[in-house]
Amino acid sequence: MIVLDNVSKTYRTWRGPGVRAVSNVTLEIARGEVVGIAGPNGAGKSTLIAMLLGMLSPDEGRLTIDGVAPRAYVERNGVAYLPELMTWPLTWRTDEALRRMAILAGIPADRRRAEVDRVIDAVGIGEHRRKRLKALSKGNLQRVGLAHALLTDRAMVIFDEPTHGLDPVWTARFRDIVAGIRRADRAVLIASHNLDELERLCDRVAIVDRGAIQRVVEVRGGAGITAPRRWRIRVTQAPDAVAAAFPGAVINGPDIECTADVAGLNAGLAAAITAGALVTAVGPSESSLEEAFRSAVTAR
Numbered sequence: 260m261i262v263l264d265n266v267s268k269t270y271r272t273w274r275g276p277g278v279r280a281v282s283n284v285t286l287e288i289a290r291g292e293v294v295g296i297a298g299p300n301g302a303g304k305s306t307l308i309a310m311l312l313g314m315l316s317p318d319e320g321r322l323t324i325d326g327v328a329p330r331a332y333v334e335r336n337g338v339a340y341l342p343e344l345m346t347w348p349l350t351w352r353t354d355e356a357l358r359r360m361a362i363l364a365g366i367p368a369d370r371r372r373a374e375v376d377r378v379i380d381a382v383g384i385g386e387h388r389r390k391r392l393k394a395l396s397k398g399n400l401q402r403v404g405l406a407h408a409l410l411t412d413r414a415m416v417i418f419d420e421p422t423h424g425l426d427p428v429w430t431a432r433f434r435d436i437v438a439g440i441r442r443a444d445r446a447v448l449i450a451s452h453n454l455d456e457l458e459r460l461c462d463r464v465a466i467v468d469r470g471a472i473q474r475v476v477e478v479r480g481g482a483g484i485t486a487p488r489r490w491r492i493r494v495t496q497a498p499d500a501v502a503a504a505f506p507g508a509v510i511n512g513p514d515i516e517c518t519a520d521v522a523g524l525n526a527g528l529a530a531a532i533t534a535g536a537l538v539t540a541v542g543p544s545e546s547s548l549e550e551a552f553r554s555a556v557t558a559r
């Protein structure tokens with residue numbers, strides 16, 4: 260559905276060579292997919308999103324959505340977009356703001372009230388519906404933005420830092436909301452600094468740095484199960500038995516850090532338990548996305 264073919268964008272300045280914010284990005288996003296974009300500050304995520312929304316044009320390469328330029332696509336079909344920062348007048352009241360957005364989205368008058376109620380309910384802001392936006396907390400304002408994104412039935416959904424400002428309960432609920440909007444005919448793109456969130460929500464995550472895609476990581480469906488990775492094993496008894504079962508393992512306080520694939524992990528644990536280890540917890544020492552991010556992004 261979304262095709263970026265060698266897309267680049269440079270911000271021109273009066274002096275100097277300008278800033279090449281996006282550099283030769285090639286990526287395809289199909290209907291049915293949830294794709295993440297991760298990258299450090301200034302990596303080019305917002306510039307990519309602005310081009311997908313048709314607000315900026317690439318100055319090299321080709322970017323199409325359903326075969327047409329983004330601006331034409333968005334004008335024809337609309338987009339569900341949650342921006343990083345809310346830009347509506349803060350004197351608007353929550354329900355009135357959403358009603359205006361419903362009008363702009365072309366929702367017929369007889370369904371408008373029900374649709375606004377539905378999204379207010381979906382993001383749990385019923386008690387704030389008559390408040391002015393300026394009186395809302397940051398997290399509740401973010402939920403209003405999310406309500407707006409849920410208001411329309413769009414095939415392209417773009418979330419920019421969607422859980423920014425949300426408390427842990429709503430961060431978790433947001434995951435359910437994304438699970439609910441995943442659909443076979445819809446492409447969802449999520450830009451976030453929260454790798455844990457991207458790992459839980461997305462099928463693939465593009466790691467962007469200095470304007471370029473450094474890696475695309477498959478994060479779903481047990482991808483990488485045969486690849487060795489770092490594990491952290493906690494024991495209350497016989498840590499030496501665990502260390503002995505994993506060549507190169509390091510005992511670090513109550514934890515043992517080791518490297519193994521999933522089959523090796525199970526075999527090593529079985530041997531350690533037989534040798535008297537009492538295992539209380541086992542988990543990856545860092546997520547595979549974190550590992551990929553760390554190796555793909557140049558420190559600065």
Ligand SMILES: Nc1ncnc2c1ncn2[C@@H]1O[C@H](COP(=O)(O)OP(=O)(O)OP(=O)(O)O)[C@@H](O)[C@H]1O
Nearest residue numbers: 270278279280298299300301302303304305306307
């Ligand atoms: N209007 C602009 N004029 C000139 N340079 C810009 C402009 N907007 C962004 N840039 C530069 O382009 C590069 C990419 O910026 P962009 O905002 O796309 O990054 P980002 O990944 O969204 O960053 P963040 O995570 O901090 O939001 C940065 O070097 C930034 O300074």
